[in-house]
Amino acid sequence: MKFKRFDVLIVGTGISGIYAALNLDAKLNVLMLSKKELTLCNSALAQGGVAAVMDSKNDDFELHIKDTLIAGQYKNNLDNVRILVEQGPRDVERLVEKYGVDFDRNEDGSLALTLEGGHSRRRIAHHKDTTGKEIETCLIEQVCKLKNVTVINNSVLCRLEKENNTFFADVFTQSGEHEYYCADFVIMATGGIGRVYNYTTNSAIATGDGIALAYNLGAEIKNLSYVQFHPTAFADRKNHECFLVSEAVRGEGAYLLNCNKERFMPSYEPERKELAPRDVVSKCIMEEQKKTGSDEFWLDISYKDADFIKMHFPMIYENVLEKGYDMTKEPIPIYPCQHYLMGGINVDGKGATNVEGLYSAGECSHTGVHGKNRLASNSLLEALVFSRLIAEDINSKNISDKRTDFDEYVEYNMTAPDGKPLSDKAEIQDEIRSIMQKAYFVYPDYNETEKGLKRIKEIKQQLESGGYEINADYTETKSLATVAYIILSEIWERRDEE
Numbered sequence: 030m031k032f033k034r035f036d037v038l039i040v041g042t043g044i045s046g047i048y049a050a051l052n053l054d055a056k057l058n059v060l061m062l063s064k065k066e067l068t069l070c071n072s073a074l075a076q077g078g079v080a081a082v083m084d085s086k087n088d089d090f091e092l093h094i095k096d097t098l099i100a101g102q103y104k105n106n107l108d109n110v111r112i113l114v115e116q117g118p119r120d121v122e123r124l125v126e127k128y129g130v131d132f133d134r135n136e137d138g139s140l141a142l143t144l145e146g147g148h149s150r151r152r153i154a155h156h157k158d159t160t161g162k163e164i165e166t167c168l169i170e171q172v173c174k175l176k177n178v179t180v181i182n183n184s185v186l187c188r189l190e191k192e193n194n195t196f197f198a199d200v201f202t203q204s205g206e207h208e209y210y211c212a213d214f215v216i217m218a219t220g221g222i223g224r225v226y227n228y229t230t231n232s233a234i235a236t237g238d239g240i241a242l243a244y245n246l247g248a249e250i251k252n253l254s255y256v257q258f259h260p261t262a263f264a265d266r267k268n269h270e271c272f273l274v275s276e277a278v279r280g281e282g283a284y285l286l287n288c289n290k291e292r293f294m295p296s297y298e299p300e301r302k303e304l305a306p307r308d309v310v311s312k313c314i315m316e317e318q319k320k321t322g323s324d325e326f327w328l329d330i331s332y333k334d335a336d337f338i339k340m341h342f343p344m345i346y347e348n349v350l351e352k353g354y355d356m357t358k359e360p361i362p363i364y365p366c367q368h369y370l371m372g373g374i375n376v377d378g379k380g381a382t383n384v385e386g387l388y389s390a391g392e393c394s395h396t397g398v399h400g401k402n403r404l405a406s407n408s409l410l411e412a413l414v415f416s417r418l419i420a421e422d423i424n425s426k427n428i429s430d431k432r433t434d435f436d437e438y439v440e441y442n443m444t445a446p447d448g449k450p451l452s453d454k455a456e457i458q459d460e461i462r463s464i465m466q467k468a469y470f471v472y473p474d475y476n477e478t479e480k481g482l483k484r485i486k487e488i489k490q491q492l493e494s495g496g497y498e499i500n501a502d503y504t505e506t507k508s509l510a511t512v513a514y515i516i517l518s519e520i521w522e523r524r525d526e527e
């Protein structure tokens with residue numbers, strides 16, 4: 030088989046993948062892959078913003094570090110937190126100066142920095158409530174201008190193998206064809222794992238493919254059970270589509286109601302009520318579900334003035350209205366949701382994994398900066414800082430200068446992708462999600478974890494037994510099984526630590 034050769038393969042066109050490409054040396058021949066259209070990713074969904082010390086009069090690195098460690102329950106990698114916090118402002122400035130990102134500004138032209146839960150200072154640079162989309166579209170525009178970068182969308186990386194310092198990639202395209210590429214370096218920037226749950230705020234691409242592919246190559250996967258659950262996502266039970274209903278709605282006085290439309294938070298948290306931290310509110314919702322036996326929950330701000338609601342929450346108001354609920358007149362259905370992954374492919378301070386030549390950035394990576402729980406708006410910052418550091422590390426190897434010859438194609442033997450189609454993809458994926466919902470949603474249920482782990486092992490073995498046609502459906506299903514297996518194994522191994 031002939032594999033078309035590149036210097037660097039970047040898997041993912043979210044903010045981490047694109048920012049890596051923009052920082053790579055123009056002499057390097059780069060291939061970027063996106064599973065779907067370029068902007069279908071978690072990056073484009075980010076609402077709040079990017080956290081960095083941008084106002085040195087009122088903020089400093091030590092405060093940002095302290096806030097990050099408190100949120101992470103001191104399970105963070107302090108060296109990498111320091112890199113994140115100290116280098117972050119430079120990347121935020123670059124977004125504006127080099128790539129034209131438009132952050133909201135005060136009348137005097139300075140950045141309008143906002144405050145979010147867990148931050149002791151105003152340090153969130155943002156573009157209204159659509160920051161991720163603004164950064165993602167600006168960076169895509171820039172990367173598409175680069176002559177050394179080839180961007181291919183609707184193409185799923187299905188297999189990745191390594192021989193003699195070269196990575197060989199099997200890519201399944203939208204037209205049902207396979208394309209074959211090889212590269213000296215691979216940057217895994219494939220995003221989160223939300224789709225391993227029924228309820229998630231994540232984009233449809235978040236099936237953990239990069240984590241599963243790296244795991245199969247022997248990369249260390251760390252703290253995959255460090256999953257963040259948000260208490261209030263709009264819960265459309267019919268199609269399991271969830272979107273975030275910002276914490277600010279509770280901040281402005283919304284009540285949480287159970288299936289009987291009764292307020293329940295004061296009985297769990299008499300002082301903080303609905304304004305208790307995210308993980309606490311999520312746990313109270315799950316306790317209340319056990320009491321009532323129903324997973325129906327509501328968020329009610331309808332007692333406030335309609336104009337106030339529309340002015341403060343225009344996007345949420347419109348989104349919810351589209352789903353048939355007028356939040357100025359009635360409660361809206363909500364439920365906790367998987368939201369973010371703190372663990373992932375373990376990397377060092379330069380984004381390198383234990384597999385030589387393999388790097389990882391963004392949500393699929395584990396730099397350890399978030400510890401057990403992510404501080405709001407630190408993830409976009411992590412995606413920027415560590416993807417740039419990866420690019421700088423690859424640039425420093427000067428491979429294009431050292432190269433004496435460059436064959437456009439390399440011969441390599443990979444097994445044929447043919448086999449029987451995975452006809453029961455939907456059933457298998459539903460079963461995995463149902464296991465994860467029962468075993469580990471907000472907190473672990475060890476009985477369900479033990480049972481679920483046994484069944485997930487069987488599913489994983491069945492998928493790995495060979496004989497299946499290798500395509501997008503098979504890859505995503507196998508990734509979900511692998512991710513579920515690693516998460517539940519970790520939960521089970523740590524059961525005595527709780």
Ligand SMILES: Cc1cc2nc3c(=O)[nH]c(=O)nc-3n(C[C@H](O)[C@H](O)[C@H](O)COP(=O)(O)OP(=O)(O)OC[C@H]3O[C@@H](n4cnc5c(N)ncnc54)[C@H](O)[C@@H]3O)c2cc1C
Binds near residue numbers: 075160238
């Ligand atoms: C609703 C929501 C709100 C958020 N708000 C904030 C916020 O305000 N601030 C903040 O800091 N963070 C926020 N986050 C988190 C943040 O957006 C993400 O962690 C971050 O954007 C992840 O970027 P990424 O580049 O790692 O992955 P993504 O942006 O998800 O990109 C992943 C890419 O990988 C590609 N891919 C995956 N698998 C394959 C494959 N097999 N083959 C080819 N390509 C593949 C996808 O097509 C996609 O291009 C939010 C997340 C969500 C869901």
